[in-house]
Amino acid sequence: MDAPAETVFRSLVERAADALLLLDPEGRIAYANPAAEDLFGLPGRDLVGENFGGLATSEQTSEIYIPNPRRGLVAASIRRASIELAGEPCVALYLRDVTERVREAERLRQFAVVFDAISEGVMITTPDTAIVAVNRAFTNITGYTQDEVLGRTPEFLRSEAHDAEFYNEIGRVLKREGQWHGELRKRRKDGEIYLELLSINAVRRDDGELIYYAYVFADVTSVHTLRHRAEHDPLTEVFNRYAFQERLEEEMRRAKRYGGAFSLIMFDLDHFKAVNDGYGHDVGDEVLRRVASLAGEELRDGDLLARWGGEEFMILLPETDPESARLVAERIRARIARTDLEGAPRVTVSLGIAGSIAGEPHEELIRRVDRALYQAKEAGRNRGIVAPEAAKPAPGE
Amino acid sequence: MTSICLRLYLAGVTVTAERAIRNLRQIAAELQEKGHSVDVEVIDILERPQLAEDERILATPVVIKKLPPPLRRIVGDLSEHEKVLIGLDLKGG
Numbered sequence: 001m002d003a004p005a006e007t008v009f010r011s012l013v014e015r016a017a018d019a020l021l022l023l024d025p026e027g028r029i030a031y032a033n034p035a036a037e038d039l040f041g042l043p044g045r046d047l048v049g050e051n052f053g054g055l056a057t058s059e060q061t062s063e064i065y066i067p068n069p070r071r072g073l074v075a076a077s078i079r080r081a082s083i084e085l086a087g088e089p090c091v092a093l094y095l096r097d098v099t100e101r102v103r104e105a106e107r108l109r110q111f112a113v114v115f116d117a118i119s120e121g122v123m124i125t126t127p128d129t130a131i132v133a134v135n136r137a138f139t140n141i142t143g144y145t146q147d148e149v150l151g152r153t154p155e156f157l158r159s160e161a162h163d164a165e166f167y168n169e170i171g172r173v174l175k176r177e178g179q180w181h182g183e184l185r186k187r188r189k190d191g192e193i194y195l196e197l198l199s200i201n202a203v204r205r206d207d208g209e210l211i212y213y214a215y216v217f218a219d220v221t222s223v224h225t226l227r228h229r230a231e232h233d234p235l236t237e238v239f240n241r242y243a244f245q246e247r248l249e250e251e252m253r254r255a256k257r258y259g260g261a262f263s264l265i266m267f268d269l270d271h272f273k274a275v276n277d278g279y280g281h282d283v284g285d286e287v288l289r290r291v292a293s294l295a296g297e298e299l300r301d302g303d304l305l306a307r308w309g310g311e312e313f314m315i316l317l318p319e320t321d322p323e324s325a326r327l328v329a330e331r332i333r334a335r336i337a338r339t340d341l342e343g344a345p346r347v348t349v350s351l352g353i354a355g356s357i358a359g360e361p362h363e364e365l366i367r368r369v370d371r372a373l374y375q376a377k378e379a380g381r382n383r384g385i386v387a388p389e390a391a392k393p394a395p396g397e
Numbered sequence: 398m399t400s401i402c403l404r405l406y407l408a409g410v411t412v413t414a415e416r417a418i419r420n421l422r423q424i425a426a427e428l429q430e431k432g433h434s435v436d437v438e439v440i441d442i443l444e445r446p447q448l449a450e451d452e453r454i455l456a457t458p459v460v461i462k463k464l465p466p467p468l469r470r471i472v473g474d475l476s477e478h479e480k481v482l483i484g485l486d487l488k489g490g
Contacts (some may be wrong), residue, residue, distance in 0.1 A: 027470065027484075040455060052455055054484030057473025064456045064472055065408040067442055067449055073408050076456075078473070102411075 019076070019095040022085070027053045030090065039076060039095055041068035055080045055093065063098065075102040123215040124203075129153045132212070141196075141219045143189030154215075159193050161185035170200070174213070178202040183220070194221045233307040235285055236292035244306035244314055245362075251318055252362055259358075263325035265315040266369045267295070267332065267351040270381040272311040275345060283344045290341050291349065298331045314369075322355035322386050329353050329384040337382060350376040351384035401428060401435045401487065402464035408457045409443050413474045417458035420475035427478070428487065462487070 013020055019036035021029055032040070032047040040047060055078065057064075068074045076095040083092050115122060121138040125131050131149050139145050142157060149156075158167070162184055173180045180200045185193050197220045203212035231243035239247070251262050269275075269291060276284040288311060295313065296305050304316040317325050329351045337348045352373030356365055372387035379385065405421050407414040418439060425435040442449035442457060452461065462469045462485045471484040482488045 047455075050453060050455060051468075051470060053459060053461075053470030053472050054480065055473050056471045056475050056477045056480040056484060062473065063411075063413045064458070065411065065413070066456050067408060067446070067454060073443070078456075 017096075019097075021047075021052065021093040021095070023052055023091040023093065025089055025091075027051055027091075036095065039068070039074065039097055040066055041070040052093070055091075063102065064095075071099075074099045119218070121215075121217045121219075123149075123154065123217075125154065125213045125215070127210045127213065129213065141188070141194070141217070142186070148189075157186045159185045159187040161193065174200060174202060178204075183224075194219050195224045196220065236289050236307050238292050238296065238313070239304060239306035241306060241308055241314075244304065244308070244316065247304055248316055248362055251316060252356070254318075255356060256358070260319050261321060261356050261358075263317045263320045263322050263353060263355045264365060264369045265317065265325055265329045265332070265351055265353050265384075266308065266366075266373045267313050267315075267329070267349045267384075268373055268377070269311040270348045270350055270377075272347070275347065279344060287341055287344045287347055290339075290344075291336055291347065294335050294339055295332045298328065298335055300328070303328070320355075322353055325353045325355065326384060326386050333382065333384055348382035350381045352376055352387060353384055354387035355389070357389055399433045399465055401433050401462070403435065403437050403460055403462055403485075404452075405437065405439045405460045406449065406452065406454050406457050407439065407441050409441065414458050416474040416476065417460070420478065420481070421460055424475065424478050424481055460485070 013033050016033060016035055019039040020031075020033040021036055022031040024030050029047050029050050029052050032044050034044075036047065037044050057078065062078045064076055064078050066074050066076055075098050077098050079094045081092045081094070083090060116136045118135070119137055121141045122133075122135040123131060123138055124133040130151055130153055134144075134146050134149055138149075144156075166184075170180050170182075179202065181198070183195060183197055186196045187193055196217045198215060198217040201214045201216075202210055203214055205211055231239055233240045248264075254260065255262055269287070272284070272287075275287055288307075292305065292307065292313065295315070299305060299315065300317075302318050303320075304318075306314050306316075308314040315328075317328060320328075333349055333351060337346070340346060350373060352369045352371070352375070354365060354369035354372055368387040372385045376383050376385040403421065403425065405417060407417065421437060421439075425437050428435050440448060442454060456472050458474060459470050459472045460475060460481070467486065469485045471481050475481050
């Protein structure tokens with residue numbers, strides 16, 4: 001090699017980002033470029049003359065670890081070439097710092113273990129909702145394997161419980177806020193409907209561009225069933241007395257804080273004992289179920305119907321004055337009075353109505369609505385009576 | 398019959414390190430079949446950094462033949478058994 005060419009090659013080697021070591025046939029370092037000094041954390045004079053040794057490593061995985069005194073352990077990929085320099089055989093080693101890549105791979109391995117070990121289902125989609133990854137719990141919950149879902153959009157999990165507008169709204173919230181949380185009913189592969197508690201989060205690149213949506217969900221069907229059982233009357237499927245009292249207390253707190261008012265309707269089947277005695281308890285039960293269902297159909301969103309006891313029902317009407325409550329009560333009375341019940345006699349109900357008074361304890365409110373109901377019975381049944389605001393003793397009391 | 402002493406230096410549990418251990422055990426078994434007595438010691442330099450400095454370890458995994466002389470070292474996952482044996486000067490026996 002002539003002198004100018006050697007100068008050029010030397011400067012190329014010295015500026016290379018990859019580390020270069022030249023070894024003599026015994027494995028001693030004859031030359032180390034500046035990148036090699038960085039990689040080993042040693043000045044060239046400490047490297048030259050050191051015994052690096054031979055290299056025996058497979059082609060595809062040729063990673064070595066270097067105890068760098070300044071940086072700690074660094075990982076490097078290594079490649080070897082036999083060359084001849086000035087007529088002497090020697091070995092060139094090319095080393096590239098892959099510490100970051102190795103660390104990244106280790107982190108990914110950790111995440112992969114967690115991904116498949118957690119009990120929540122995970123689904124990753126592209127921005128146009130094509131599925132790119134699901135975990136083991138996804139398969140356990142939905143019944144679909146990864147191969148069956150990759151590349152598809154998750155619409156096959158939808159049940160008829162929610163309409164297209166419901167999903168459009170989720171899409172709009174995601175676009176606007178980057179996340180969505182909620183409960184929804186989904187369909188497993190075997191057709192069974194399950195209740196899912198779902199969080200969706202947008203995954204963005206550093207520059208803000210949306211790259212994925214991450215869905216994390218739990219099957220809460222059994223939790224929901226337990227909660228439902230604890231709060232509902234098994235015969236009529238409306239709320240039970242315990243759940244009603246909880247909601248009532250909540251509503252009283254809300255009314256106290258925001259100064260609103262609410263109303264209660266308490267109603268009772270007229271002559272129910274005659275139904276039970278004349279037609280049997282099975283028919284009596286069916287009448288209770290039908291009456292609860294008819295009353296429920298006359299309620300507005302947010303009203304809450306509960307079975308209070310035997311043939312007694314209670315309705316909580318949030319943000320409703322007694323006059324509006326009276327209209328609701330009248331609708332219920334009329335609906336029940338005009339409806340033929342299959343295999344059972346027509347029945348009527350009597351209703352008491354009471355509006356909340358600021359500062360009144362809930363026991364007192366219930367006493368007033370109970371008294372109004374009693375008065376409706378006394379006045380001839382099949383009617384509703386609004387309790388006066390100041391509690392007056394009922395006739396005969 | 399020769400008494401062979403090999404020391405394998407590693408830096409923590411990595412895929413490469415595990416492969417090097419497996420390869421060295423196979424190589425040792427091959428040597429034992431030929432009637433040599435082989436002593437293999439595995440040392441983690443993260444646990445014993447002073448040893449790494451004393452031995453002037455530049456890169457791991459590295460196997461050093463302490464006995465018989467001459468001292469030889471081979472870097473890598475040791476997957477090429479032939480090269481390891483030649484490099485450690487153990488081919489002849």
